[in-house]
Each structure stands twice: as C-alpha cells, then as structure tokens.
Amino acid sequence: MSTFQAPRGTYDLLPPDSAKYLAVREAIAEPLRNSGYGYVETPGFENVELFARGVGESTDIVSKEMYAFETKGGDRLALRPEGTASVLRAALEANLHKSGVLPVKLWYSGSYYRYEKPQKGRYRHFSQVGAEAIGAEDPALDAELIILADQAYRSLGLRNFRILLNSLGDAECRPVYREALQGFLRGLDLDEETRRRVEINPLRVLDDKRTEVRRQLTGAPLLRDYLCDGCRAYHKEVRELLIAEGVVFEDDEKLVRGLDYYTRTTFEFVHDGLGSQSAVGGGGRYDGLSEMLGGPALPSVGWALGVDRTVLALEAEGVELTLPPATSVYAVPLGEEARRVLFGVVTRLRRAGVATDFSYGGRGLKGAMKVANRSGARYAIVAGERDLAEGLVQLKDMESGEQTPVPLADVVAELESRLT
Numbered sequence: 001m002s003t004f005q006a007p008r009g010t011y012d013l014l015p016p017d018s019a020k021y022l023a024v025r026e027a028i029a030e031p032l033r034n035s036g037y038g039y040v041e042t043p044g045f046e047n048v049e050l051f052a053r054g055v056g057e058s059t060d061i062v063s064k065e066m067y068a069f070e071t072k073g074g075d076r077l078a079l080r081p082e083g084t085a086s087v088l089r090a091a092l093e094a095n096l097h098k099s100g101v102l103p104v105k106l107w108y109s110g111s112y113y114r115y116e117k118p119q120k121g122r123y124r125h126f127s128q129v130g131a132e133a134i135g136a137e138d139p140a141l142d143a144e145l146i147i148l149a150d151q152a153y154r155s156l157g158l159r160n161f162r163i164l165l166n167s168l169g170d171a172e173c174r175p176v177y178r179e180a181l182q183g184f185l186r187g188l189d190l191d192e193e194t195r196r197r198v199e200i201n202p203l204r205v206l207d208d209k210r211t212e213v214r215r216q217l218t219g220a221p222l223l224r225d226y227l228c229d230g231c232r233a234y235h236k237e238v239r240e241l242l243i244a245e246g247v248v249f250e251d252d253e254k255l256v257r258g259l260d261y262y263t264r265t266t267f268e269f270v271h272d273g274l275g276s277q278s279a280v281g282g283g284g285r286y287d288g289l290s291e292m293l294g295g296p297a298l299p300s301v302g303w304a305l306g307v308d309r310t311v312l313a314l315e316a317e318g319v320e321l322t323l324p325p326a327t328s329v330y331a332v333p334l335g336e337e338a339r340r341v342l343f344g345v346v347t348r349l350r351r352a353g354v355a356t357d358f359s360y361g362g363r364g365l366k367g368a369m370k371v372a373n374r375s376g377a378r379y380a381i382v383a384g385e386r387d388l389a390e391g392l393v394q395l396k397d398m399e400s401g402e403q404t405p406v407p408l409a410d411v412v413a414e415l416e417s418r419l420t
Helices: 017-033 048-056 060-065 084-093 139-156 174-185 192-200 211-217 229-244 307-317 336-351 365-374 385-389 408-419
Strands: 045-047 068-070 076-079 104-113 125-134 161-167 263-271 279-285 300-306 329-333 356-358 379-383 392-397 403-407
Touching: 017 104, 017 125, 017 139, 017 307, 045 048, 045 084, 048 060, 048 076, 048 084, 084 104, 084 125, 084 300, 125 139, 125 307, 139 161, 139 229, 139 263, 139 279, 139 300, 139 307, 161 229, 174 192, 229 263, 263 300, 263 307, 279 307, 300 307, 329 336, 329 365, 336 356, 336 379, 336 385, 336 408, 365 379, 379 385, 379 408, 385 392, 392 408, 403 408
Parallel strands: 329 356, 329 379
Antiparallel strands: 045 076, 068 076, 104 125, 125 300, 161 263, 263 279, 279 300, 379 392, 392 403
C-alpha cells in the first residue's frame, strides 16, 4: 500500500463512480451549450487581489479560506476559490465585451479550493460547473439562467430541490438599508469578529450560520422594505418570468449568498436531503464587479452549481443515472495468431464508435471470460486457431450465454447492428 494519501478534505474520483460525476457535468452543461454559452477555461490560480476586490475582503472565503502563496518571483497568488472573478477577468483581458455582441455568454467547469473544515458536502477541493452572462441588464437574462439550472437538475432526475430567490438592491437603495441594518446589529450580543463585520459589510452577518447569531436576527430590517422603485420593478419581472415558465421558487428575504459582488437578483438551489450543507448551487447579478476589477460598466449575472453536492443530492433521492457502458464488447484471443487478428478487430470496432476492450497479458479462456464478465460487456468475441482457419470468430451474448459463429469479415458490422 502507498505511504501517500490524498490531502485532508480532498478526494479522488475513480471508476466506476467517476462516470457519475462526468454525467452530472454533462447534464449541467448541455442546456448552456443549447442557449448560446461558449466554453471558457481559466488558470487554477490568480492574483490574490483579484479575489480580494471581487469576492470581498470581509468574506470568509478571502479572510479565512483562500489558499494564498508567494511565488519565487515574489508574486502573490491564490488558488481560485470561485469562478466568477476569474471568468470576468479573462473576458475583460480578451476584450470580449468589445465584440459588439452583448451579453457575452460563457460557461465553465473546473476545480476550486477553499480551506474549510472538511465534512460531507464540504471539501477543500471541489468541482463546479458555472455560467456567466456579461454585459446586459435584463430580467429575462436572470430568469434564463435560473431556468437553465432548473432544467439541468430536472434532466438528471432531481425533484426534491428548492429555489430560493431574493433581491439585494443596488447602489441607490442598498446604502440606506445598510445603515438601518447596522443600527439593528449594533444592539446585538455579538463576538468581536462579527462586530467588525457589521462595520465592514453587515449583510454578511445575515449569512451567518451559527445558531447563537441567527436567533438574534429575528426582527432584523428586511431589504425588500428598502428597495428603490427600479429594483422593485426589476425583481417583479424576474419573478413573473419564472412563474410564467412554471419554475417554482420561494422568496427568501434573508438570502444574501457568501460573496460581496451580488446586486439585485440573488438565488440559491438547496436540497433538504444534504443536512447542514444544503446548498447545491446558486448565483445572482453582479452589476458592479467589472468596475471593481478595473473594467468598464458591464452589468452581469451568473451561477455556479456544485458537482459534488449534486451527486450527493442524487444519492439522497435514490436517483440512479443511466450511464453508457464502459465496455460493450470484450475480445478474447486464444493463441498468438488470434491475438494479432483480434487486436485488429478491436481497433476497427473502436473506430466505429463501439466501446471495446481486449484481453491483455495472455490469459487463458476461463480467466479472460471472468474479466469479460466483470467489464460489463454485452458481447465477447472469442477466437482460436481453428476458428481463424475457418474464417470465423465466436460471438457470445453475455446476457443469454448464447454463442454464435460469425464470419471474421462481418463481425464489426454484426456488432454494430446488434448494439444499435
């Protein structure tokens, strides 16, 4: 056994479970590809300041959870803790917003890193699929992204998730609410660190999960009572678009999410079968983030869905994904000549798109058929010297056990026909 193990709070994806994760990523990405979103991939690490500015220095992500380090050249970098800031940085650097086509619609998939206390559903290395629509302020765009995430989850067979929805206001109405909220929070019995957060970003306190804090938040001012007419009308239209498309959601007036850049629409997908780590994904509008990063005004909206937590949600509901077989055909050669010939058959089957594997290592018939059975293959091709002398191979149905001689020249076409 190896003396090395995966670092604490991380995991290895191995077959056969890894196929489930790939299927989840594909299901989340499919509606995006069908809606004009192009794929983007950014580095696994960025300048620390990108996240300090974008995510917010007062957030736990930046102040406690970010993996930051200094390179040999003196650069201060951080492993990316989330995707939006990196994607927007890449879009601005490439001047995608100057292409004349707005919004710029991008989707991504990758690994993210946060130094958190490991527990089920919370890892220090985790996987997300995300989407960003950059450069347009339109309630239909907010609704579109929520609908696409809902569509992705339902295509996987998930049913017991809930969509929480709120508006966080904008630069006009949020300062007034911030002042009222600070006045309320200053009167509570809070620890020193939380009191500091009240002065820096009081909305973060509403996101505090500790029981001793949450029970004191009863009666806190609600942002809905402070929304300006523009934000109120915008949120009303997002709600109406979702209702018109049959997307069920719940209004959650205390939903703020864990990042500083959100404005107006914010939403979260939660699954009650996951215990304390119930959020499987979420997002919202971030109209001022581009300016924070030194770019022009580019109102934008996006989300990220957790692949790891989505898999846990599927397991909680007992949903079994229909996965393509890793191997449909398994070739068993008996003898050196058969080995050469069947290797050529395997190659032709693979070129034809048939998932095919081969008995390597010179196993005997009994051992090779055991491996063929374990592979999950529907058919096995078996051939020895006598078969080849007659221009045949034996085609065995692994479900029925029926074995049929098939001309060697016809075996690829025969298998294609049977597996279609």
